[in-house]
Amino acid sequence: xxxxxxxxxxxxKKALNHSSxxxxxxxAVRRKKIAVWTIRCGILAVLLILWELCARFEIIDPFVTSxxxxxxxxxxxxxxxxxxxxxxGITLMETVAGFFAAxxxxxxxxxxxxxxxxxxxxxxxxxxxxxxxxxxxxxxLIIIWMGTGYTAIIFMTVxxxxxxxxxxxxxxFLQVDGTMLxxxxxxxxxxxxxxxxxVIPASLPQLMNTLKVAVGLAWIGSIMGEYxxxxxxxxxxxxxxxQVFKLDLxxxxxxxxxxxxxxxxxxxxxxxxxxxx
Amino acid sequence: MMLxxxxxxxxxxxLSGETEAVKGLSFSIVRGxxxxxxxxxxxxxxxxxxLAAGLIAPTGGEVKRAEERCGYMLQxxxxxxxxxxxxxxxxxxxxxxxxxxxxxARAVELAKKYGLGDFLKKKPGQLSGGMRQRxxxxxxxxxxxxLLLLDEPFSALDYQTRLEVCDDVxxxxxxxxxxxxxxxxxISEAIALSDKVIVLSARPAHVVAEHDIPFGDGSPKxxxxxxxxxxxxxxxxxxxxx
Numbered sequence: 001x002x003x004x005x006x007x008x009x010x011x012x013k014k015a016l017n018h019s020s021x022x023x024x025x026x027x028a029v030r031r032k033k034i035a036v037w038t039i040r041c042g043i044l045a046v047l048l049i050l051w052e053l054c055a056r057f058e059i060i061d062p063f064v065t066s067x068x069x070x071x072x073x074x075x076x077x078x079x080x081x082x083x084x085x086x087x088x089g090i091t092l093m094e095t096v097a098g099f100f101a102a103x104x105x106x107x108x109x110x111x112x113x114x115x116x117x118x119x120x121x122x123x124x125x126x127x128x129x130x131x132x133x134x135x136x137x138x139x140x141l142i143i144i145w146m147g148t149g150y151t152a153i154i155f156m157t158v159x160x161x162x163x164x165x166x167x168x169x170x171x172x173f174l175q176v177d178g179t180m181l182x183x184x185x186x187x188x189x190x191x192x193x194x195x196x197x198x199v200i201p202a203s204l205p206q207l208m209n210t211l212k213v214a215v216g217l218a219w220i221g222s223i224m225g226e227y228x229x230x231x232x233x234x235x236x237x238x239x240x241x242x243q244v245f246k247l248d249l250x251x252x253x254x255x256x257x258x259x260x261x262x263x264x265x266x267x268x269x270x271x272x273x274x275x276x277x
Numbered sequence: 278m279m280l281x282x283x284x285x286x287x288x289x290x291x292l293s294g295e296t297e298a299v300k301g302l303s304f305s306i307v308r309g310x311x312x313x314x315x316x317x318x319x320x321x322x323x324x325x326x327x328l329a330a331g332l333i334a335p336t337g338g339e340v341k342r343a344e345e346r347c348g349y350m351l352q353x354x355x356x357x358x359x360x361x362x363x364x365x366x367x368x369x370x371x372x373x374x375x376x377x378x379x380x381x382a383r384a385v386e387l388a389k390k391y392g393l394g395d396f397l398k399k400k401p402g403q404l405s406g407g408m409r410q411r412x413x414x415x416x417x418x419x420x421x422x423x424l425l426l427l428d429e430p431f432s433a434l435d436y437q438t439r440l441e442v443c444d445d446v447x448x449x450x451x452x453x454x455x456x457x458x459x460x461x462x463x464i465s466e467a468i469a470l471s472d473k474v475i476v477l478s479a480r481p482a483h484v485v486a487e488h489d490i491p492f493g494d495g496s497p498k499x500x501x502x503x504x505x506x507x508x509x510x511x512x513x514x515x516x517x518x519x
């Protein structure tokens with residue numbers, strides 16, 4: 001999808017001196033794009049307005065469901081209390097740190113497993129079991145081992161995402177075209193050269209997919225970590241809000257989370273577009 | 278002598294047992310010769326190339342090769358899509374650790390000589406199938422290969438491109454005075470391209486017959502148009518048991 005969008009853009013730039021038929025085609029493509037965006041934003045606006053109206057006229061109970069205006073008020077309150085960016089910052093730091101640690105560690109481990117067939121065979125069942133294990137089961141252990149600070153939460157984020165990073169990256173490595181591998185061997189390349197010149201560049205698209213999956217998992221990890229143990233952060237606000245029945249706070253934190261997760265995904269998608277151009 | 282198989286055996290080991298791919302294979306190629314090996318499918322043709330390239334060692338007998346580099350051309354061109362044509366051609370030099378500009382300059386020279394000059398900065402995806410195979414050949418030649426091992430390099434191309442690329446590749450190899458060993462299942466391709474055709478048996482492969490192709494002026498076109506072409510085709514077909 002993104003690739004196609006990038007393509008149309010490229011063609012649009014190229015098309016400055018094209019025939020009128022092509023001009024027409026490009027206009028139609030552009031019109032479609034605008035229509036899609038209008039409808040996307042329209043749906044969001046309609047949902048927000050409906051939510052607000054239903055709450056205002058007490059069709060739904062705003063104490064339980066909150067409402068856009070109450071969310072906005074809560075946002076202002078948090079901002080004025082100086083807490084808004086504090087909580088956002090904590091969660092963002094935990095997520096981003098966990099994300100990078102998991103991706104880098106996962107990539108490194110995948111490289112080692114690729115280089116060493118024996119190790120790959122030996123560790124395969126361990127990876128499968130760790131992948132299937134619901135990581136939240138480790139919560140109590142993590143608290144005891146790492147305390148109740150943000151290191152515990154970052155650690156949670158890492159263990160939630162790292163296994164998938166290893167498996168995805170390794171799959172990408174092993175899917176490299178057999179003909180190209182034969183070529184490299186026939187040229188006398190050693191394993192390090194095959195890795196650097198063929199396997200790593202060839203698996204770049206797979207790495208980008210891994211990053212996209214890891215973004216989602218990193219958020220799961222950090223918020224889950226904050227549910228178990230935390231004194232600050234968006235997950236903390238959600239749990240705290242739930243406990244004291246301040247559902248405005250729960251909704252507000254959830255909406256901020258949506259925005260941040262979407263933003264982080266968009267950044268990865270942007271990186272993909274730049275790197276795989 | 279560029280390459281010589283002397284009573285060579287090769288056996289694969291798998292969990293279900295041992296498979297003899299090649300048994301008592303003997304043939305030789307002199308410098309500058311273009312030799313084709315044809316045989317029924319699955320007769321171990323690719324194994325022969327791997328043996329010739331030294332990627333695998335024979336389990337019996339001997340494979341003698343002149344002390345020169347050999348290059349591989351495969352069924353698909355295996356150009357790396359993320360590299361430009363130029364960077365693809367430099368790949369063998371990089372692997373050998375030749376950083377000097379001299380080898381690179383020679384490679385670029387070769388590419389220009391064979392009409393790739395305008396494509397050097399392009400990605401392989403922007404080239405036609407024929408041009409891609411030509412780029413793959415230049416990559417092999419730029420590596421300084423004297424013996425070219427061709428593993429059905431035309432089989433993935435459509436018929437028209439195939440005829441064109443066949444002539445093209447053979448012309449360049451002859452022009453650069455290289456030695457070539459081609460494995461193929463296409464009888465007419467073998468006759469058109471080669472100075473000598475070797476017919477293999479079904480597995481385990483050994484030589485059934487060897488034929489010099491004396492007719493024509495050496496170009497694939499003249500061979501195809503020669504009156505002896507059809508007779509040779511029938512002979513080979515008979516020997517393959519088709």
